[in-house]
Amino acid sequence: MDVDYDRIAVGYDAHRRSVNPYMAPIIELARRCAAQSILEVGAGTGNCTAALLAAHPARVTALDRSAGMLRQAREKRLHIRLTQGDATALPFKSGVFDFLLAVYVIHHVPALDRLMSESYRVLERGCAVFVTASHSFIVHHPMNRYFPSFSAVDCARFPHEDAVAEAMRRAGFMDVACTIVHGQPRPVDAAYAEQVAAKFISTYELIPRREFSEGLARLRRDVEKDGVLDFTITLESVIIHGRR
Ligand SMILES: C[S@@+](CC[C@H](N)C(=O)[O-])C[C@H]1O[C@@H](n2cnc3c(N)ncnc32)[C@H](O)[C@@H]1O
Structure with missing residues (x-):
C-alpha cells in the first residue's frame, strides 16, 4: 500500500515546514557545481x-x-516550473x-x-542528490515504543543507503558518497503528540489503524501526565550524492 498524497497534501504542508538538517548540504552541493538548471523530483508542496531557490537562484x-501536492506548491507562488509526472519516466529531454x-x-x-537511470539521463553534467532515512534511525526511533510496527513498516519501504549508492553507481554516477546529518533534538510534548495525530510522517498512514489509535492514546496520556517526556527525537537523514 502506498500513501495517498493527494488526500494528505494540505496537512503535509502545514506539518512539514520545520527546519531540517539536509538543506544546507544540498545548497552547498548546488553551489559547488554552479547549478543553473535544477530538477527537483518528488518536490511535493515545494x-x-x-x-x-532562496539560497541559490536558478x-x-x-x-x-x-x-494535490503540486496544488499546495503552486500556492507558494515561487518562480518555478511545476510539472506533474513520474520519477521513473521523467517527461524531459536528455541532458x-x-x-x-x-x-x-x-x-x-x-x-x-529506473529512477537512477532516468536521473542520469536528464542531467547533462553536475550532481544528483537523494535524501532519505537511514535504517539505524528507523530502528532506533523512539516512537517504536508506542507503535510496534514502526520499524518494520519503514525498513520494508526505505531502501538501505548502501543499496541507493550502488544503484547510483550502476546508473553511471561517479564519486558517489553518503553523508549523515542530524537535526536539533526535539522534545516529545503535547505539540509533538499532535503532529503524530496529524500523521506528519507517512509512516503513520501505514501503521494498522488500531495500533495507531492505541499508540497515540498512550503517547497523549504520557505527555499529559509528564508534560515533556524523558527522551528527545533527533532527525537523522542520509544524503547520497554523485556526479554525472
Ligand atoms: C515525503 S513526500 C516529500 C516531498 C518533498 N520532497 C519534501 O521533502 O517535502 C514524497 C513525495 O514524493 C512524491 N512521489 C512519490 N512517488 C513518486 C513518483 N514515482 N514520481 C514522482 N513523485 C513521486 C509524492 O507525491 C510526494 O509528494
Missing part, C-alpha cells in the same frame, strides 16, 4: 524547492506525481539539467534502478 523545475534533488522520495519508488 518546501525544499523554496529553500533552495531555473528550477519541480516535478511530482500528486496533483537538460545540471542538478537534481529528491528529498524523501525514494521510499515511494520501488524501481530504484
